[in-house]
Amino acid sequence: MSLEKINQALATVKYPGFSRDIVSFGIVRSVDFQDGKASVSIAITTSDNSIPPAIRDSVEAALNALPEVNEVDVSIVLSASKKASQSNGAAPAEGIPGVKHVIAVSSGKGGVGKSTFAVNLACAFSQILEAEGKKAGIMDCDIYGPSVPLMLGLSGRPYVEGDSLIPMEGHNLSVMSMGFLVDEDTPVVWRGPMVMKTIQQFSQNVKWGDLELLVVDLPPGTGDAQLSLVQTIPLSGAVLVTTPQPAATQVAKRGARMLEKTNVKILGVAENMSYLEGPDGSRQNIFGEGGGPQTASDLKTDFLGQIPLDQSIREGGDAGTPIVLSKPDSQAAKVFKEIANTLLAKVRS
Structure with a gap:
């Protein structure tokens, strides 16, 4: 046979x-x-x-x-995580050395601005924690389409110290991404085991230093990368990002169910590209209305807020200076900071 x-x-x-x-x-x-x-x-x-x-x-x-x-x-x-004390979950208890809280940003579906959300959220965390004398970081686990380096204006290769990588620094954030390890035009054509190994290396073979909070940008879907992450890192929780229309909210809910099956707490739902505000203050619901709050209700979790469809968000990402930093008084920046404050209180409680 x-x-x-x-x-x-x-x-x-x-x-x-x-x-x-x-x-x-x-x-x-x-x-x-x-x-x-x-x-x-x-x-x-x-x-x-x-x-x-x-x-x-x-x-x-x-x-x-x-x-x-x-x-x-x-x-x-x-693997070694069998020794973990968390017998009711899939993740090991030891965590990432030096990192106190880990929040994953998930969407299930591509095209909803998840990475843009994750980068601005990380910058908002950084501002809040800097006032406390503490630091934040972001781990870009979107192996096949890493965009975090671009949105933070970073390039080059991380230093290697012994068997460990030293994360890059941008806007007072510690950053690690596959985008630093491959050429810009080189596709990452990997099967599951290689994806799993890379995520494990990002968590265990990167010298993150002392971080109060690490944001993890998950790739779309419910496959190898997501499973590897929740098996490797004890997450403090996850945030779901969706746009208002059913095509996005339905997939977001499937992603949430996957996280729940691995005992990851859903911290809340954020609605991205919620509306376009006109010069007169009127709102146009380009992608529909009410999807984010309804998703939060269906999942019995909190609705965190609405991020408007703002050209400055895209411009900030393309320029490497997220809107939280480039236009801190904008409505979008204020919402990101409110969400960051809410999440920080949740993981610290």
Whole structure:
């Protein structure tokens, strides 16, 4: 029997709590078949004691269903996070050295301005914390489309110190992004295991220093990057970014359900590109109306605020100076600061 047939059977085994299979998640390390015996090695990172036996049982059932298989040997290797004290979640308890709070920014859907939101939120946090003598940072986990360096006006390569990377500095933020590690026009064509490894390196092999808060910009979707992050870092919570229309809110809610399945607290929903304000103060609801508050209500979480559709937000991102810094008195900047204050109070409570 071919190994491809065994892999096809393994592709029917779902990771507990997810609709994706263990093969596409990249946790199947090796497969072998000799004299009727199928051997599978699986490597996972979890502190949930129920997950390894659930995967083992499902793999054994899938392979025993193959007529050619007489015996199944499943080897499961757990990473260091198995030692974590958080037995009720997927993330390790040890966290990122030196980092006190970690907030993920998620959208589920692309095109809603999530990275722009994350950058301005991080800048707002930085301003608030600077007054306390503390510091913030941002980790750009959008592996395939890193845009944080552009929006913060950063380029070049981070320094390497021993086995660790030293984050770049921009607008008083510590910053790490795949955009610093690849050429500007080079596509990142990676499968799940490489994505998982990079996110783990960003959290454990970067000298972040003493940060009161780290903002993590998640890529769109509910795949390898998101799962790797919640398995690697104990998040203080996540913020959902959506635009008002149903095409965005429906996907945002699916992303929220994924986070909830991994015991990540939803801190609230922010509505981006909510309205366009005319010179006379009138508002045009370009992308519809009410989607953000309704999403928050459906998820039983807080609605954090509405960020207007403002040309200056785009201009600030293109120029490398986010609107929170370039136009601090603008309505958009004020909303970002209000959201940052609200979130900071939530994670500190």
